[in-house]
Amino acid sequence: MKKIDLKKLLSNQLLIPFTAIIILCIVNIIYDCVNTDAAFFAIETKTNNSGFTVFSGPLITILDNGSELAILAIGMTLVTAASGGQDISVGATIAIAGSAMLRVLCGGNTRPETLAAPIIVGFLVACIVGMLCGAFNGLLVSVFRIQPMIATLILFTAGRSIAAWINNNELPIVPDPKFAYFGSFIPGIPIPTTVFIAAACIIVAALLLKFTNLGLYTQAVGINESSSRLNGINPTAIKFISFIILGLCVAVAALIKVSRLSTINYSVIAKDIEMDAILAVALGGNALSGGKFNMWASILGAYIIQFLTTTLYRFQVDSSALPAYKAVVVIILVVFSSPVVRDKLSSLSNKKKALKKGVA
Amino acid sequence: MKKRVVALLTAAVMAFSMAACNGGGAATTGGSTGGSTGGNTGGSDTSAPAASGELIKVGIINNDPNESGYRTANDKDLQNMFTAANGYEAKFAYSLKNDEQIQAAQGFITDEVDYLLLSAADTAGWDGVLKDAQAAGVKVILFDRTIDADPSLYEASIVSDMAKEGQTAVDWLAGQGLSEYNVIHIQGVMGSAAQRGRSGALDTKVAAESNWNIVTQQTAEWNAEKAQQIVQSVIDAKTPFNVIYAENDDMAKGAVAALDSAGISHGVGKDVIVMGFDCNKWALEELLNQNWNYDGQCNPFQASYIDNIIKTLESGGSVGEKTIIMDEKGFDATTITQEDVDNYGI
Structure with a gap:
């Protein structure tokens, strides 16, 4: 009875992400024991410079800064599952959507006194722009059947220039302090707003997967396109929809990113986030070649990446060596979560079982 | 056929991006x-x-x-x-x-x-x-x-001269007469000329003086969000600090965002000295409002x-020295004027 549980556990996709979190926690606890005044799990209340009480601590930092990545991981998982490829343009399209949002909010003025449009209008425009970028990618992938990475390479290359062009290469600053709430705190609420935004996105995604056939259809298309077509699913539409959803995720991430600083820097905003988003999907043990997926594992993967970043900053790892440390951890995680290794592990436990039976 | 469509699309997007x-x-x-060359012969042009x-x-x-x-x-x-x-x-x-x-x-x-x-x-x-x-x-x-x-x-x-920019900034900081300097040093992209010049002066000073300490030294790659996370990690670790030396304005802004959410006061006469580089207009305005303390120019x-x-x-003259190093200023929040912001803000 116990053996069957072990096998089930080993083959569970969530095993690797959870193990990673536990290891990271242990490492941090050990660090705390060595450095007595550090406390990883402590959540303090502080008064911020606007005079409101807020929670603060490493855990809050992880939840706060991991939000964008978690949101992107939702869309990236769907795109990966449906198309068997990844969208590498998300960082650049965040710049485009964010730039469009600023253009609307500031009305083409670099230093406006007041908002030119309500924040919700700016956000809706960002959503439309994000979905248009998604539609462009989706069109190339689903209709023209271009490899996703090649198709999205176009916006990856051109996106930041387009973003700069939208605002005439100016860097507008949003004057309304309310706009900054999305990236920091709403007065009176001590939990970062980003946590609520991420939670809302995750809930919407969960509902979408539970109450529609999207998840099933996406997996079907990813596993075998022609057989899913024979079963009455339209693979073109499913792939297209997955890119549109990612576009929407990009718009939400852009809102958070731009709100954090109330301005934008086209060349560095959300830089390299596409790689982290793809990594989140991979850390979740999802096959990057498409097919079956586990959304929760991807979201956990996103938070693990942030957990790792925060931990490395906490340990004051030498800045030039930081990417190398990250790479090592990532290699270990990805290797262990790869289907090959997991098959090996489960067959190993099977053998053990057989061996014990033989002995008995 | 398919390939041709791809090529066409790619070309179109490339052209678009160039336009952008x-x-x-x-x-x-x-x-x-x-062709105004021919017509412009008269002396109407004052700066001929x-x-x-x-x-x-x-x-x-x-x-x-x-x-x-x-x-x-x-x-x-x-x-x-x-x-x-x-x-x-x-x-x-x-x-x-x-x-x-x-x-x-x-x-x-x-x-x-x-x-x-x-x-x-x-x-x-x-x-x-x-x-x-x-x-x-x-x-x-x-x-x-x-x-x-x-x-x-x-x-x-x-x-x-990036090294001179760094030196000007460090000299200014030394002139503040703090009894102890606990510096959060946020670096630019490692190996870039600006990073090397601006880091060099600070590193030398910290090595030479016993009351100058580096609390943390990390690269944020000119990125405001990364700078915010780095400063956040120092705040979470409860290590005391009183200077933020960010190698550009964006990173200083990110650092200040972290200070704001933790309720740490910054600026002229406050707990933490904030230093940036590049003299963006918005950054000089932060100086004018005394939220930051120093901004170094990169002309x-x-x-x-x-x-x-x-x-x-x-x-018919000749240029004496081949390498000409430009004048670069460092602005102090206590002395900066609106005129400086208008003239030197980029």
């Missing part, structure tokens, strides 16, 4: 405005060039103005200086890639420009084309960035220096 690159009002021929009547033809090769606020200001400055009104016929070429820049340079030499103004993307690979320029009688002036070529191949090189305004050199050369 030039979106900052940077047309390929800046101040030439048609040395070679009166004829416009001086300059070919300007620069990096993409989208690269940074610095580059945008640099490009605008050049566009304003090299106009027909000032006696120039200017052509502009932009690229972040060395080979494309070299091609553009060859194009300008073929067009028989009088001067080639160059901000090279990369230090290497320029010997050949500069020799061609010399053979064709085109005078070369480097701005903003130096190259690895024999100094005889160019007339002058107008650059910023993007080379056009007037270039103009002077060209005028000297045209009137």
Whole structure:
């Protein structure tokens, strides 16, 4: 009875992400024991410079800064599952959507006194722009059947220039302090707003997967396109929809990113986030070649990446060596979560079982 | 067929992106405005060039103005200086890639420009084309960035001294007379000239003085969000600090965002001294509001220096020192004025 549980556990996709979190926690606890005044799990209340009480601590930092990545991981998982490829343009399209949002909010003025449009209008425009970028990618992938990475390479290359062009290469600053709430705190609420935004996105995604056939259809298309077509699913539409959803995720991430600083820097905003988003999907043990997926594992993967970043900053790892440390951890995680290794592990436990039976 | 569609689409997008690159009002021929060369012989032009009547033809090769606020200001400055009104016929070429820049340079030499103004993307690979320029009688002036070529191949090189920028900032900080300096040092992209210059001065000072400590030294790669996370991690670790030395304005802004959410006061007469570089207009306004303490300039305004050199050369003079280091200021929040913000903000 116990053996069957072990096998089930080993083959569970969530095993690797959870193990990673536990290891990271242990490492941090050990660090705390060595450095007595550090406390990883402590959540303090502080008064911020606007005079409101807020929670603060490493855990809050992880939840706060991991939000964008978690949101992107939702869309990236769907795109990966449906198309068997990844969208590498998300960082650049965040710049485009964010730039469009600023253009609307500031009305083409670099230093406006007041908002030119309500924040919700700016956000809706960002959503439309994000979905248009998604539609462009989706069109190339689903209709023209271009490899996703090649198709999205176009916006990856051109996106930041387009973003700069939208605002005439100016860097507008949003004057309304309310706009900054999305990236920091709403007065009176001590939990970062980003946590609520991420939670809302995750809930919407969960509902979408539970109450529609999207998840099933996406997996079907990813596993075998022609057989899913024979079963009455339209693979073109499913792939297209997955890119549109990612576009929407990009718009939400852009809102958070731009709100954090109330301005934008086209060349560095959300830089390299596409790689982290793809990594989140991979850390979740999802096959990057498409097919079956586990959304929760991807979201956990996103938070693990942030957990790792925060931990490395906490340990004051030498800045030039930081990417190398990250790479090592990532290699270990990805290797262990790869289907090959997991098959090996489960067959190993099977053998053990057989061996014990033989002995008995 | 499929391939052709792909190629077409890619080409279309590329063209679009190119158009976007030039979106900052940077047309390929800046101040030439048609064939005004012949008609502009009268003395109505007050700032007539040395070679009166004829416009001086300059070919300007620069990096993409989208690269940074610095580059945008640099490009605008050049566009304003090299106009027909000032006696120039200017052509502009932009690229972040060395080979494309070299091609553009060859194009300008073929067009028989009088001067080639160059901000090279990369230090290497320029010997050949500069020799061609010399053979064709085109005078070369480097701005903003130096190259690895024999100094005889160019007339002058107008650059910023990043190490001096760092030194000015560190000297200012030392002048604040704190009993103890606990510095959060946020670096730019490792290995870039700006990072090396600005880090160098601080590192030397910290090594020399016993009451200067580095609390943390991390690269945020010019990125505000990364800077925010780095400062957040120090706050979470409860390590005391009283100085933020960020190697550009964006990173200083990110750091301040972390301070704000933790309720740590910053600015003139407050708990933490905030220092930035580059003198963006919004950053100087933070100084004016006394939220930050110091901002070091990285001077993007080379056009007037270039103009002077060209005028000297045209009137038969010669340039004394080949490498010209620009004046760069450091602004203190207690002394900065609105005039400074307007004049030096980029």
